Amino acid sequence: MNKYLLANMTWQEYQSKIKSSLLILPVGSTEQHGPHLPLGVDAMLAEKISLAIAEKVPAVVAPTISYGYKSFPASGGGPLFPGTVDLKGSTVISLVYDVLEEFLDDGWERILIVSGHYENEAFIAEAADLLMRKQRESIPKILLSNWWDNVSEEVIAEVFDEVPFPGWALEHAAITETSMMMYFAPELVHEELIIDEGIEHPPSYQSFPPSASMISPSGCLHTARSSSVEKGRMIVENVTNNMVSFLEKEFFLKVKTTD
Template sequence: MNSVKLAELDWMTYRDRVQDGGCRILLPVGAIEQHGPHMSLNPDVLIPEYIACRVAERSGNMLVAPPIAYGYKSQVKSGGGNFFPGTTCVGGRALEEYAYDVILAYAAHGNREFVLINGHFENSMFLVEAADRAVKHARLSGKEIRVVLLSYWDFISEATIEKVFPDGFSGWAVEHGGVLETSIMLKIHPELVDMAKAVDIPPAEFPPYDVFPPDPSWVPSSGTLSSPAQATAEKGEWILDECIAGIARTFG
């Protein structure tokens, strides 16, 4: 079995691949969250998993673990909040404990290096806690492990941003369900995108603070925080090529 997906291997093949820390484990972490009426609920899972698989194919010494699909609570100013049916999130403690347990479970098999590829902005600091605790726990148990945490969008250069957004970039904060994610999904899963349903709206504007309970009136009714109308599969290819090459070059 030559699959880079860990779960598609039989246990003996997996054992032989990972013994003595022979592989890096790539762990995609995403969320189930609305991305507007034009797109499925799972881009935050499918995109990091796709990137992880392409990076692993280039490397030869990486395996891709099944993704963690449920992420931390969607926030109003970055994901539209938890007002929309389909957005299915967990609390920060739950995500932290889940990722922590998964890392240590793989460490018990002999794995020593992990790369967490995040696809949902809100996950970040809870994954930091999980990684930090797992490294400390492993050390106290006589094992040394290393955990890298990255978000794929941090590998997109300003030059590519200018190509993707020739009329100007409104910023990462309002890209939820916008051109970037929609373009990537048009490239990797066009069957999950219906551009006829895309809502062309100006970028959302928010006050410089948060309020609890969250105010639904802050969020456009479409759930997207900017317009996906200019998304294309070609733009998705530009973004993916750069992310995959950058991550493979750094950790391959």
């Protein structure tokens, strides 16, 4: 049982942490991640990164929002694969707005949203902005970030030592996500099903309805070959440290010396 998860706390335990802790809200999606990774990758990684942060600074991790806005074929596959469950953009905004409003009403003054799904971010940002745009004080404050923008250049170079870095849009179900899943949940990674398949020339347009011709049959956008547990550990530690660094700055949090 993880002691940082809000869902595992009594209401008294939860209440006792509001003034002294950071509230972290992980937001992901449920969508295809090729033949070798589970549908819940985005939500799982958002929650695991959140818990890694909670190991370093006083924090409570809220229940993960596990549904998100649809991906396009060249950034995740969209609605072309069974098991991908998409929300309308307006639904994402309303859902995140309502959840954040409840936490603010409880008294939280420092909130971090950890995004694990690229397509969610504009809608999460809209929810936070609508909620906070009339506030003039610096606190309460909501921060929105993700794991990929917190990977340092030197770590990218080490992770992509065998395969060229294709850019974050094509890293869906590829080396970084596969490596982090190997590190966090190796039992959910089907290494024998990793294939060298992807999109060689990403389209410069979108199609409505989405066209299956724009994505590989497997749903992979780039190869996951050369993924490893060690690369996953390297990414997670780097991302966690970089996120903790800006949390110290923005929220005046101190890294825990003992737990």
